[in-house]
Amino acid sequence: MKARFLTEVVKVDSDCAKKAAELLNAGEVVVLPTETVYGLAARCDSEAGIRKIFSVKNRPSDNPLILHCDSVEMVNRYAKEPDERLQKLASHFWPGPLTIVVERSKLVSDIVTAGQDTVALRIPDNVFFKEVITLCGVPIAAPSANISGRPSPTDANESLRQLDKMVPLIVDGGSCSVGVESTIIYLSTDGEVLLRPGDISVKQLEKVLGRSLIFKKNELPTAPGMKYRHYAPSCEVVLYCGDDFADFLKDCNGDFGVVCYEEECKHIDSHNVIVFGRAGDEKEQQRRLFGILNSLDERGCDRWYIHTDRAFEAIYNRLYKASQGKIIG
Ligand code: TXA
Ligand code: MG
Secondary structure, rough: OOOOOEEEEEEEEEHHHHHHHHHHHHHOEEEEEEOOOOOEEEEEEOHHHHHHHHHHOOOOOOOOOOEEEOOOOHHHHHHHHOOOOHHHHHHHOOOOOEEEEEEEOOOOOOHOOOOOEEEEOOOOOOOOHHHHHHHHHOOOOOEEOOOOOOOOOOOHHHHHHHHHOOOEEEEEEOOOOOOOOOOEEEEEEOEEEEEEEEOOOOOHHHHHHHOOOEEEEEHHHHOHHHOOOOOOOOEEEEEOOOOOOOHHHHHHOOOOOEEEHHHHHHOOOOOOOOEEOOOHHHHHHHHHHHHHHHOOOOHHEEEEEEEEOOOOHHHHHHHHHHOOOOEEE
């Protein structure tokens, strides 16, 4: 897409909520912070705005968008019928990093859902974002504010780097406290299906629902976006899931960089080392994940070895895609 704007970056305050809402009401797109990742926002009822989301991101038109709401009342207007499971999950996890897919009401347009009968709904845990929704009076559609295929931005700088001159406004709300996109669950008539792992774990969801989630691999329903190559820097990424990372690296040749746990740094003999976080600290590693992936290309190594743990659902899911399935250990 051609450059359209001199992009303005402003820090969160109540004046910029009004400014963001005015741009959205005029059919524009703006970048807003959420607790998960930064989102590229448009009014859900603005065809012009929604079309801009797809063209700015270079997003395939068969990939539906999440609607962000300021209250369960708003959510219920955009879902076809009341669902007890939705109410239960809402009271435990909203506002927060959970997206719920249900059948859609007539208020939801076809371009938002890419023609599907379902809609993805979430109440974000970000006071500023919710204020913008309230000012607009309708849900705000927002995918992650990256160019499709690139890692999602978790701060205003990275949003600017990817979308400079494509959007009029980026609101800077600091670094995202969660750092990976929301967990997505589909409430079907046959059971509850996990479509995307995230900060809210399968275990937490099962505890609230009182039964096991369904995992339907390679079958519908799916989150259409999950089939695309994602989160991928251009350099090669190899995951290491074993113990003794430092020992393993001693036998590796060539020009490579390393993403390791804090405790491992001192045993690793390379000038290209990035610290992922303390070993076992899932939340800290989640927060740092996309910042690290977004920085790999400019650091100049051809290959990166990244230490990770399969038990960290959200992190492993993103890294698996970034590595295109190259895993050792
Ligand atoms: O944390 C998040 O969810 C962030 C912030 C900005 O809220 N948003 C986000 O949106 O990650 P996006 O568009 O990057 O990812 C949404 C995923 C896509 O994989 C899409 O295919 C799926 O949700 N999705 C959306 N609507 C769906 C639907 N009706 N049925 C199944 N999957 C859906
Ligand atoms: Mg995305």
